[in-house]
Amino acid sequence: MKKRVSIKDIAKQLNISITTVSFVINGKAREKNISESLTKKVLDLVAELNYQPNALATSLRTGKTKIIGFLVDDISEPFFSGIARRIDEIASSLGYKILFSSTRNDTEKAIELLQIFKDRHVDGYIMALPEGLEEEVKKLIQTEAPVVLFDRYVQDVNADYVIIANENSTLEATEHLINNGYKNIGFVTIDTIQQQMVDRLTGYETAVKKHQLPAIVKKISYVNSAESIKEMAKFFKKEKQLDAVIFAANYICLDGLRTFRKEGIHIHKDLAVVSFDDFEILEFCDPPVTAIAQPLEAIAENIMKILLNKLKKAGKNVGNAQVSLPTILNVRASSAKK
Known part of the structure; x- marks a missing residue:
């Protein structure tokens, strides 16, 4: 097996100190007043010998x-x-x-x-x-x-x-639906104490309360996509008065769209739809789905x-x-x- 090239080998070939080689390799040549010609000799030999720093040794030295x-x-x-x-x-x-x-x-x-x-x-x-x-x-x-x-x-x-401003984002999305004439807006989320999901629900509830509309919330006990679809199917069958729905995250929206297909629900024709999180597939739905885009x-x-x-x-x-x-x-x- 070919021996790994070390700083010591480079220093020996050039007849200079290990410290000088180290300074050049670590970009400190100018700071340490090492001449340009010597710096070039070191860097040329580093390239020729394909020197690779020892990551463990470097971490031990620098912390x-x-x-x-x-x-x-x-x-x-x-x-x-x-x-x-x-x-x-x-x-x-x-x-x-x-x-x-x-x-x-x-x-x-x-x-x-x-x-x-x-x-x-x-x-x-x-x-x-x-x-x-x-x-x-x-x-x-x-x-x-x-x-x-x-x-x-x-x-x-x-x-x-x-x-991101979760609460304000869902508040604005809900008001967008209200301004477009929707009065029975559902909100599908997961049953969790995660603060971002709590904030998204709060934004929706604040908006419907402000406009004296009912809060129609479905909290899914999320296990997997199949179980999520079953819970949504029951929800949409029960809440027949819905004219719009907001899905609180991208994976919830995907399961919602799968539920739509399974139950024969049409986007906009049957229910207006807004997704929290924008992702490529939403642009190719028929019709394309409105979404809250996070600034990734x-x-x-x-x-x-x-x-x-x-x-x-x-x-x-x-x-x-x-x-x-x-x-x-x-x-x-x-x-x-x-």
Whole structure:
């Protein structure tokens, strides 16, 4: 097996010190007054020998692994994958690697994944906080580990977070339907204490109360898509007075559209539809579905801005950053006037 090239080998070939080679490789040549000609010799030999830094040795020397842990419910969901993609782009441009993981709403798995991140000595954590992990995250924050939460937050967890204006978003979407003549608007969500879902329901309830309309809410005990469709089918059969429905998340909307197909319900003709979260398939429905679009790039960029600031000022007393971003209501034919 070919021997791995080390800094020592490069220094020996050029008859210079290991320290000088290290400074050049780490971009400190100018700072350390190393000549341009010597810098070029080092970099040329590094390229010729295909020198690769030893990540473990580097992390032991610097105390940094250049790895960030990313933990969400299901990274295959369009919302999470869109944010993950942009975070990876930013991280890669700065020399960081991301460990992407999904909990699948399994608290034990989430705790195990968090422990793996700790064992890998990740520099920071990005999380859509899973239910049941609150105490673990509190302990993590107490160690002064950089942690940025997004999508959801827990009021008694004092952390950095990036969220969107959930309550105002559903309030505006509901008022859009009311202004278009809809009076019996249903709201389909999940039975949860996750703050973002609670806020979305509050926005809807505030709007219908303001206009003295009934609140017609279905809270699904979410297990899987098949069970969700069964519960929605019963709901739509029972609430025959409905003339519109808001689905509180993209996966709920997908199950709702599957229910429509199964039960012969037509978008707009039978029920006006609004989805919380916009995703590609909604544009190809007949008619296309109105959706509350979350600013995925802005969410990702704010997460990384906060996290990198924490990493840069490690050990210093930096206050928590809490960012709330607006959404955009993409109006399409599914919510057109009656």
